[in-house]
Amino acid sequence: MADADGVLDAVGEPNRRRLLGLLHHQREATVSELVAASGLRQPQVSKHLKVLTRAALVSVRADGRYRRYRLRGEGLQAAHDWFASFENVWQARFDTLDELVSADPDPDPEPTEEQIP
Amino acid sequence: MADADGVLDAVGEPNRRRLLGLLHHQREATVSELVAASGLRQPQVSKHLKVLTRAALVSVRADGRYRRYRLRGEGLQAAHDWFASFENVWQARFDTLDELVSADPDPDPEPTEEQIP
DNA sequence: GTCTTGAATTCCTCTAGAGGAATATATAGG
DNA sequence: CCTATATATTCCTCTAGAGGAATTCAAGAC
Numbered sequence: 001m002a003d004a005d006g007v008l009d010a011v012g013e014p015n016r017r018r019l020l021g022l023l024h025h026q027r028e029a030t031v032s033e034l035v036a037a038s039g040l041r042q043p044q045v046s047k048h049l050k051v052l053t054r055a056a057l058v059s060v061r062a063d064g065r066y067r068r069y070r071l072r073g074e075g076l077q078a079a080h081d082w083f084a085s086f087e088n089v090w091q092a093r094f095d096t097l098d099e100l101v102s103a104d105p106d107p108d109p110e111p112t113e114e115q116i117p
Numbered sequence: 118m119a120d121a122d123g124v125l126d127a128v129g130e131p132n133r134r135r136l137l138g139l140l141h142h143q144r145e146a147t148v149s150e151l152v153a154a155s156g157l158r159q160p161q162v163s164k165h166l167k168v169l170t171r172a173a174l175v176s177v178r179a180d181g182r183y184r185r186y187r188l189r190g191e192g193l194q195a196a197h198d199w200f201a202s203f204e205n206v207w208q209a210r211f212d213t214l215d216e217l218v219s220a221d222p223d224p225d226p227e228p229t230e231e232q233i234p
Numbered sequence: 235g236t237c238t239t240g241a242a243t244t245c246c247t248c249t250a251g252a253g254g255a256a257t258a259t260a261t262a263g264g
Numbered sequence: 265c266c267t268a269t270a271t272a273t274t275c276c277t278c279t280a281g282a283g284g285a286a287t288t289c290a291a292g293a294c
Contacts, residue, residue, distance in 0.1 A: 064240090071206045085141075160255085182270045
């Protein structure tokens with residue numbers, strides 16, 4: 001249900017990440033609390049929360065005229081797992097270093113990756 | 118250097134995620150290989166690779182007239198860590214379930230979150 | 235009932251950025 | 265030299281979506 005694709009789309013927006021951060025500290029928050037804490041305006045917060053809800057990143061609970069939002073592990077974990085699938089890339093310390101330890105003893109100081117003016 | 122913010126912005130686009138996936142399988146690929154494998158056109162691939170490079174998600178190595186791209190752990194790990202910081206949210210199985218195990222034995226069948234028509 | 239407050243929704247505008255076509259810049263090979 | 269190939273870049277267009285203002289809807293409080 002919580003696909004990493006939808007989650008990463010949703011998280012690809014700074015203000016939504018801010019909202020997730022706020023909910024992380026507070027465990028549960030109403031829209032107005034998030035409005036106050038984020039500096040965004042109420043309609044924007046509601047819209048972002050809608051997107052986050054669709055992505056299974058938050059859940060809502062109706063409480064009188066308040067809506068209490070909280071983080072939802074499902075979606076967050078999906079994204080976490082997506083990145084975890086790349087774990088081998090950084091766990092083998094081969095980053096920008098692999099040529100050096102390879103069997104090729106070429107003494108040529110390769111122009112140090114990344115800089116190709 | 119590799120901030121999660123930039124990474125999450127970069128990854129918030131489906132075709133860039135596809136390119137990352139392709140590079141994951143192939144360890145290293147030229148632009149034309151990525152063009153062939155992704156179905157995107159060459160300029161688009163180059164542009165996406167530029168974004169991914171800025172986000173420290175890939176590195177380039179000049180090889181004659183080819184540019185060999187490969188994944189870079191730095192950026193990926195930054196994003197992984199960002200999601201990992203939320204780990205407690207799903208590790209405590211409190212998702213959509215916490216009210217049930219809370220000290221409140223209220224038998225009221227709360228309208229099952231998420232559905233507030 | 236009315237008034238107020240919390241939240242969602244609608245409509246509009248505007249900008250970021252994704253894609254396409256064409257061009258520019260290398261580098262390799264003849 | 266000239267040509268072909270690999271990649272980057274420029275310019276243009278067009279759409280998705282973020283933000284603002286106003287409106288609507290719902291739930292207290294009175």
